[in-house]
Amino acid sequence: MWQWRVFVVHLRHNLSRSFVHMDIFSQLSAPINFLIKSDFNVESFEVEWQFSRENSHGDFSTPSPLKLSKMVNKLPMEVAEDMCNALKEEEIIEKCEVAAPGFVNVWLKPRVLLSSLNEAKKYCSPQKKRKDPPVIVEYSQPNIAKPLGIHHILSTVIGQAIANTYEHLGYECKKVNHLGDWGTQFGKLAVALDRWSNKSVKDSSIDELLALYVKFHEEAEKDESLNEKAREYFRKLEEGDKKIFEFWKDTVDVSMKAILKLYDRLNVTIEHQHGEAMYRDAMGPILEEGKEKGVFMEGKEGAVVVEFSEELNIPTAVVQKGDSATIYLTRDLAQIQYRTERWHPKGIYYVVDRAQQLHFQQLFETVKMLGWDLPHLEHLIFGRMKFADKSMSTRKGNILKLEEVLDEAVNRAEKIIKEHGDSIQSDNPKDLAEMMGVGSVVYGVLTKNRKMDMVFDWDKFLSFEGNSAPYIQYTHARACSVLRKADASEKITFPLNIDFLEENERNLIKTLLKFSNSLSDSCNAHMPHLLTNYLFSLCQDYNTFYNDLPIVKADEPLRSLRISLTALTASVIKTGANILTLRIPNRM
Numbered sequence: 001m002w003q004w005r006v007f008v009v010h011l012r013h014n015l016s017r018s019f020v021h022m023d024i025f026s027q028l029s030a031p032i033n034f035l036i037k038s039d040f041n042v043e044s045f046e047v048e049w050q051f052s053r054e055n056s057h058g059d060f061s062t063p064s065p066l067k068l069s070k071m072v073n074k075l076p077m078e079v080a081e082d083m084c085n086a087l088k089e090e091e092i093i094e095k096c097e098v099a100a101p102g103f104v105n106v107w108l109k110p111r112v113l114l115s116s117l118n119e120a121k122k123y124c125s126p127q128k129k130r131k132d133p134p135v136i137v138e139y140s141q142p143n144i145a146k147p148l149g150i151h152h153i154l155s156t157v158i159g160q161a162i163a164n165t166y167e168h169l170g171y172e173c174k175k176v177n178h179l180g181d182w183g184t185q186f187g188k189l190a191v192a193l194d195r196w197s198n199k200s201v202k203d204s205s206i207d208e209l210l211a212l213y214v215k216f217h218e219e220a221e222k223d224e225s226l227n228e229k230a231r232e233y234f235r236k237l238e239e240g241d242k243k244i245f246e247f248w249k250d251t252v253d254v255s256m257k258a259i260l261k262l263y264d265r266l267n268v269t270i271e272h273q274h275g276e277a278m279y280r281d282a283m284g285p286i287l288e289e290g291k292e293k294g295v296f297m298e299g300k301e302g303a304v305v306v307e308f309s310e311e312l313n314i315p316t317a318v319v320q321k322g323d324s325a326t327i328y329l330t331r332d333l334a335q336i337q338y339r340t341e342r343w344h345p346k347g348i349y350y351v352v353d354r355a356q357q358l359h360f361q362q363l364f365e366t367v368k369m370l371g372w373d374l375p376h377l378e379h380l381i382f383g384r385m386k387f388a389d390k391s392m393s394t395r396k397g398n399i400l401k402l403e404e405v406l407d408e409a410v411n412r413a414e415k416i417i418k419e420h421g422d423s424i425q426s427d428n429p430k431d432l433a434e435m436m437g438v439g440s441v442v443y444g445v446l447t448k449n450r451k452m453d454m455v456f457d458w459d460k461f462l463s464f465e466g467n468s469a470p471y472i473q474y475t476h477a478r479a480c481s482v483l484r485k486a487d488a489s490e491k492i493t494f495p496l497n498i499d500f501l502e503e504n505e506r507n508l509i510k511t512l513l514k515f516s517n518s519l520s521d522s523c524n525a526h527m528p529h530l531l532t533n534y535l536f537s538l539c540q541d542y543n544t545f546y547n548d549l550p551i552v553k554a555d556e557p558l559r560s561l562r563i564s565l566t567a568l569t570a571s572v573i574k575t576g577a578n579i580l581t582l583r584i585p586n587r588m
């Protein structure tokens with residue numbers, strides 16, 4: 001008789017197939033694999049395991065009978081029954097059930113769940129360094145000579161969270177800024193300073209520089225020659241004019257001081273502050289190379305341009321203006337060349353506004369056409385920020401300053417702390433208000449899927465109930481307070497002589513087991529909100545557990561079990577929060 005013999009290509013080993021659970025999953029798969037080979041005669045098949053969403057569906061479940069049934073010409077429920085019978089023989093299984101239309105649900109013995117938590121604990125420390133080439137994450141990238149605006153928080157904290165996740169998982173990650181410190185705006189500022197200021201740049205504040213820039217635009221509307229003058233100044237700067245260069249350097253210094261102060265407040269650490277200006281000598285040779293290779297051509301009015309193949313449907317891009325001034329795109333070409341040669345990275349990720357999609361398309365296509373040896377290049381987009389509070393979007397003046405928003409957040413947090421005088425306790429209410437205020441803005445941004453537009457909403461950001469910084473911070477402080485009461489050390493050791501788990505305990509354990517998955521999912525997709533969602537569900541599970549079960553007053557071995565669960569929860573919250581730049585109190 002004709003025999004079924006099916007070869008299935010193994011799924012590419014993907015990071016998101018968790019690290020920790022490989023162990024449990026492979027233990028669960030072993031008896032099934034045996035069955036598949038010996039009884040079903042299928043040579044190779046990868047059994048898929050998932051965390052069950054509901055307790056009534058077990059700890060883990062597999063939908064594999066559905067797929068397998070087609071290969072072996074049996075009903076899915078029959079295959080599920082066979083699998084279930086094979087699993088029931090296993091030492092680690094507490095219970096196994098089939099569910100329509102073809103699932104197998106398994107419950108593990110408490111001791112097995114608990115010992116896998118010891119594995120999960122490992123993810124509270126940074127993972128062993130990998131040997132792979134580095135990844136580069138470029139983020140923040142403010143334009144200099146203006147204070148940071150609230151919108152800068154998006155790239156800044158999303159990028160930092162992505163970089164932190166890579167580093168935590170053992171990747172070497174180069175954290176790079178691409179400061180907008182070159183371009184015609186410096187010509188404009190130089191003109192404005194000449195005409196309307198009696199101070200040197202060094203003695204000006206960043207706000208005064210902004211005011212000059214705004215004045216330039218007002219005046220240039222009436223007097224077009226100002227723009228011409230600004231272009232001339234910038235040209236001189238590119239040609240190396242000493243005086244204008246000094247002015248430029250001072251502007252960068254004044255700006256960087258203000259920017260670094262805010263980074264510090266945001267828990268943002270960008271190691272490589274690379275301004276666009278850094279590439280000023282590299283652009284000439286690239287322009288030559290492009291012309292030689294026939295990639296760059298003469299465009300209108302003496303400009304140099306790139307044209308893309310028709311099917312790409314991308315408009316022509318300019319790489320050099322008619323007056324020989326270089327532009328943003330040219331500096332990006334140089335940036336790719338520099339980073340590739342210096343670091344030989346595996347990938348470069350750009351955390352930049354969705355509005356620049358076309359720019360990055362043009363950039364990536366151009367470097368391909370130049371035939372360079374390239375790493376993976378990807379634009380990680382994010383959406384717009386909108387404001388629930390109308391006064392924030394309709395504010396006079398050009399920008400809503402990040403510093404002011406953070407100050408306002410801290411003021412609001414201070415008020416909330418005062419209002420909750422009896423339930424919030426802190427040794428240092430000022431520090432707590434800073435953590436809560438800044439944290440609520442940062443965490444508020446990170447809870448949203450970055451690709452969508454987001455709404456800045458004071459009430460939600462500062463609430464103690466939803467997926468907010470104060471909720472996460474409060475839960476951590478609560479867990480720490482349990483540990484203080486129990487006089488427990490930081491050491492987490494689970495008693496293994498437990499043969500029954502309450503539903504709330506099992507839930508919490510399962511969520512703790514998901515920690516490594518949420519890290520790898522968030523890392524693979526470059527989506528920090530997957531980690532914030534995870535922390536939120538962990539906090540919810542911990543709070544339910546805390547409200548329903550005695551911890552410090554429970555009898556042994558339950559007391560040790562629950563204290564260890566509390567300690568592990570605190571540790572996971574702290575680790576996750578840290579990756580997300582969120583500072584977290586031990587007492588609150």
Ligand code: ARG
Binds near residue numbers: 138179332335350
């Ligand atoms: N400074 C630019 C801006 O504010 C963003 C830079 C993005 N990064 C890049 N490599 N082009 O629009």
